[in-house]
Amino acid sequence: xxxKEDSPRQLLEQRRSSRSRLRxxxxxxxxxxxxxxxxxxxxxEGIVSQSGQAxxxxxxxxxxxxxxxxxxxxxxxxxxxxxxxxxxxxAMLIAVPVGRATASFLTEMCPxxxxxxxxxxxxxxxxxxxxxxxxxGLYVLxxxxxxxxxxxxxxxxxxxxxxxxxxxxxxxxxxxxxLAIMIIPTMxxxxxxxxxxxxxxxxxxxxxxxxxxxxxxRKVVVPxxxxxxxxxxxxxxxxxxxxxxAITFLIGNSTRIAHPFSLLNPGDTLxxxxxxxxxxxxxxxxxxxxxxxxxxxxxxxxxxxxxxxxLLVRKNRQFTLL
Amino acid sequence: MSTDLLEAPAxxxxxxDPAVAxxxxxxxxxxxxxxxxxxxxxxxxxxLFGTCTVLTLxxxxxxxxYVTKRGIxxxxxAFFTHTPTPEGVxxxxxxxxxxxxxxxxGMALVIAMPFGLLVSLFLIERxxxxxxxxxxxxxxxxxxxxxxxGLFAYSIVVVHTHFSAYSAAVALAxxxxxxxxxxxxxxxxxxxxxxxxAGLALGARQSRVVRSVIVRGAIPGLVTANLLALARAVGETxxxxxxxxxxxxxxxSINQPMNALPIVIYQDGTTAFPQxxxxxxxxxxxxxxxxxxLSIVGRMFAARMTRKSR
Numbered sequence: 001x002x003x004k005e006d007s008p009r010q011l012l013e014q015r016r017s018s019r020s021r022l023r024x025x026x027x028x029x030x031x032x033x034x035x036x037x038x039x040x041x042x043x044x045e046g047i048v049s050q051s052g053q054a055x056x057x058x059x060x061x062x063x064x065x066x067x068x069x070x071x072x073x074x075x076x077x078x079x080x081x082x083x084x085x086x087x088x089x090x091a092m093l094i095a096v097p098v099g100r101a102t103a104s105f106l107t108e109m110c111p112x113x114x115x116x117x118x119x120x121x122x123x124x125x126x127x128x129x130x131x132x133x134x135x136x137g138l139y140v141l142x143x144x145x146x147x148x149x150x151x152x153x154x155x156x157x158x159x160x161x162x163x164x165x166x167x168x169x170x171x172x173x174x175x176x177x178x179l180a181i182m183i184i185p186t187m188x189x190x191x192x193x194x195x196x197x198x199x200x201x202x203x204x205x206x207x208x209x210x211x212x213x214x215x216x217x218r219k220v221v222v223p224x225x226x227x228x229x230x231x232x233x234x235x236x237x238x239x240x241x242x243x244x245x246a247i248t249f250l251i252g253n254s255t256r257i258a259h260p261f262s263l264l265n266p267g268d269t270l271x272x273x274x275x276x277x278x279x280x281x282x283x284x285x286x287x288x289x290x291x292x293x294x295x296x297x298x299x300x301x302x303x304x305x306x307x308x309x310x311l312l313v314r315k316n317r318q319f320t321l322l
Numbered sequence: 323m324s325t326d327l328l329e330a331p332a333x334x335x336x337x338x339d340p341a342v343a344x345x346x347x348x349x350x351x352x353x354x355x356x357x358x359x360x361x362x363x364x365x366x367x368x369x370l371f372g373t374c375t376v377l378t379l380x381x382x383x384x385x386x387x388y389v390t391k392r393g394i395x396x397x398x399x400a401f402f403t404h405t406p407t408p409e410g411v412x413x414x415x416x417x418x419x420x421x422x423x424x425x426x427x428g429m430a431l432v433i434a435m436p437f438g439l440l441v442s443l444f445l446i447e448r449x450x451x452x453x454x455x456x457x458x459x460x461x462x463x464x465x466x467x468x469x470x471x472g473l474f475a476y477s478i479v480v481v482h483t484h485f486s487a488y489s490a491a492v493a494l495a496x497x498x499x500x501x502x503x504x505x506x507x508x509x510x511x512x513x514x515x516x517x518x519x520a521g522l523a524l525g526a527r528q529s530r531v532v533r534s535v536i537v538r539g540a541i542p543g544l545v546t547a548n549l550l551a552l553a554r555a556v557g558e559t560x561x562x563x564x565x566x567x568x569x570x571x572x573x574x575s576i577n578q579p580m581n582a583l584p585i586v587i588y589q590d591g592t593t594a595f596p597q598x599x600x601x602x603x604x605x606x607x608x609x610x611x612x613x614x615x616l617s618i619v620g621r622m623f624a625a626r627m628t629r630k631s632r
Contacts, residue, residue: 025529029447032440033456036503039496040459046477047470101374109368110375118379120621125382127550127617129557131584132606135591136385181381188378210353212364235465242467245559245588271469275563283481295473299466306465310458 044299051296053289062293068255068273070280075290077297079257083172083267084298087247088240090176090263091183095240096233098180099187103229106188107195108217119192126185134246137178142250145174150264164262170252173263178250179243183236190235194228195221227312234309242302244271270298386610393607396600405572406581409595416605418572422487422580423609426566427556429491429576430498435548437495438502439537445507447532457504464500471496472561485567487580493561498551505550509543510536542623549620553613559584583609 054075055062065076102122106115150167154160163173198221206220222229252266253276268276274291281288400415407414441460445453475493483489513536521531537544562568568585569578583605591602 026447029440029444032437033444033452035437036441036456036499037459039499040463042478043463043466043471043474043496046474050477098374098378101371102378105368105371105375109371118375122378122382123621124614124617125386127553127557127613128385128610129559129584129613131557131559131587132389132610133385135587135602135606136388138591140384140388181385184378185382212360214364214367215360217367238465242465242469244467244469245584249592271467271560274469274473275560278564292473292477295470299470302465302467302470303462306462309465310461 047292047295047299050283050289051293053286054293057286057289062290063297066257070277070287073286075286075293077270077294079255080268080270080273080294081297082257083251084241084269084271084301086172086263086267087176087179087251087269088237090173091179091240092233092237094177094180095184095187095236099184099232099236100191100229102184103188103191103195104217104221107192108221109213119189122185122188126189130182130243130246133178133182134249137174137181137246138249141178142169142174145171145177162263164260165264167264168252168266170250170266171264172251172267175247175251175267175269176263178246179240182243182246183240186239187232187236190232191225191229194225194232197228198224231309231312234305234312238302238305238309241305242271242298244269244275248272248275270294270301389603389606389610392600392603393610396604396607401601401604406570406586406601409593409598412597414597414601416581416583416586416601416608418569419581419583419586419605420608421572421574422566422569423556423582423584425574425576426487426490426562426580426582427494427552429488430494430555431548431552433491433495434498434502434551438499438547438551439506439544441499441503442506442510443532443537445503446510446536447529457507460500460503463496464504467560468497468558469560472564475561476564480565485565485579487566487573487576487578490562490566490580490582491576493565494555494558497558497561498548498555501551501554502547505547506540506544509540509547512543513539542626546620546624549616549623553616553620556616557584557609557613559588563588 058065058075062076063081064078065074066078066082067074067076068079069075106119110118146167146169150163150171150173153173154163202220202224203216206216211219247269248271251268251272253268253272254266255268255273257267258265274294277287278291281291398415400413402415402420403417404413404415405418406416441456445457471493474496475489479489479492480486510532517535517539518531521535522528526534562582562585566580566582566585568589569581573580586605587602587609590598590605593599
């Protein structure tokens with residue numbers, strides 16, 4: 001009778017029939033997800049499709065050939081891969097230890113009242129656009145490097161072998177240094193997350209055994225956060241490899257590898273050469289195709305680094321859950 | 323039974339057992355012996371790491387101070403209201419770049435915000451390999467160099483049409499997408515599980531719960547994700563160089579090249595003319611201020627979110 005009409009079964013039936021009216025919603029979600037996959041595929045396709053000409057013309061030797069001559073139409077990626085690796089290596093050599101030490105200091109050795117605002121400040125600075133940092137590097141750091149820092153580096157034993165020749169201004173070293181300033185905030189922020197993920201009980205247990213703060217860090221916190229810090233370094237590496245615009249201000253745009261090799265030489269990275277030469281290249285030419293081939297190399301390198309970093313992050317997350 | 327344990331000689335805390343007492347004094351003396359060394363190592367490390375922190379902060383503070391100083395020198399009414407003038411002609415401004423940046427980023431956000439929300443809803447509602455793959459794809463996209471995204475927009479849009487503001491918006495939208503997707507998803511996951519369950523217990527369908535309870539509860543987090551995405555996109559230069567390429571005139575047509583703040587910095591910053599350099603510093607200051615305000619406001623929304631969920 002009346003009661004029967006309001007029974008749960010009845011309501012369920014009603015809902016089932018109303019579900020057909022709402023079929024648009026899951027469809028919309030599927031459409032969005034599919035379109036996102038299409039976008040990802042289009043990014044790869046858009047970059048890879050035009051590079052075929054260069055790879056076909058030069059073969060695999062494109063990867064290590066160091067000639068880049070727009071007159072004879074000879075192109076190779078060697079100089080730019082080397083430039084990218086050198087600049088990134090300088091940045092990582094500075095940013096990883098300094099970033100790690102800063103993160104440890106902020107999480108372990110510093111009163112919370114100071115650490116919290118400093119941490120937030122560093123997080124905010126990570127948001128400053130790279131072009132602003134590049135402009136500052138060009139006008140402020142370059143003169144300082146030319147006058148003081150680079151002559152000083154030439155006096156340090158061992159290190160001086162990397163600083164042969166006269167400083168001219170733009171250089172691989174300057175680009176790498178500014179890149180380090182750019183990725184340190186990333187490194188600090190991610191390392192702090194990893195370090196503060198180590199349990200309070202572990203720390204307290206170590207302190208109860210009489211460990212000094214440094215021993216707590218070295219024997220408990222760092223081993224516990226190791227994979228997280230490694231992930232932070234990998235993600236910072238990905239960012240360093242892909243950074244382009246600030247480097248175009250500082251690296252001096254030289255497509256040749258000078259002899260003898262010196263960090264004071266100008267150079268080019270995969271990204272900077274694309275920015276410098278793209279405007280001059282006509283669609284369909286070998287130059288344009290070679291530039292996109294460089295983009296493909298950059299794509300492959302950054303994808304590999306990021307896949308590694310993400311897998312580490314994932315592993316780390318599981319680790320902290322256990 | 324436990325009587326054995328009770329009656330056995332206790333591993334005496336009072337130190338009656340001579341062997342235990344001896345061992346304890348040994349430990350104590352060795353601890354005292356190493357304490358000085360351990361303390362001094364700890365102090366040295368503390369100083370070293372503190373120095374590293376200062377070294378991290380010095381360039382960052384110097385950067386902000388210098389950009390602010392040079393930027394304030396560039397500030398004037400004309401700077402905000404006039405279009406660029408040729409070298410040597412004074413009274414130029416960057417009004418077209420400010421408006422251009424606003425329009426391009428606004429368009430990008432209009433594309434990326436709903437699209438990102440839908441994809442993140444998909445990630446919330448479905449579990450399994452497809453959702454995981456999309457999440458992984460978003461993570462990889464966020465690590466992709468922005469220059470590659472610029473090249474993508476160039477070869478998908480510009481090659482078939484011409485340089486235009488909307489092609490730049492497409493590039494920046496793609497740049498924003500992964501940040502919005504992951505940020506939205508994270509925000510919705512922080513909505514307490516009790517609310518999910520309460521909604522389901524009322525007999526609502528999962529999708530209904532997601533829309534009426536989860537999305538609504540996560541609104542501060544969604545705002546944060548979108549603001550942080552905007553803050554990242556506003557300062558990007560490389561994608562703009564391949565798409566909107568800059569312009570000297572005031573243009574509101576999204577079908578034409580438009581000027582933008584990063585392009586002013588890129589082009590004027592490397593000229594030899596002091597007046598154009600001043601424009602570059604002014605633009606850098608405006609851009610930096612905008613990005614910092616966006617990030618701070620975004621964080622405030624995020625803080626509100628965490629307070630609420632407690």
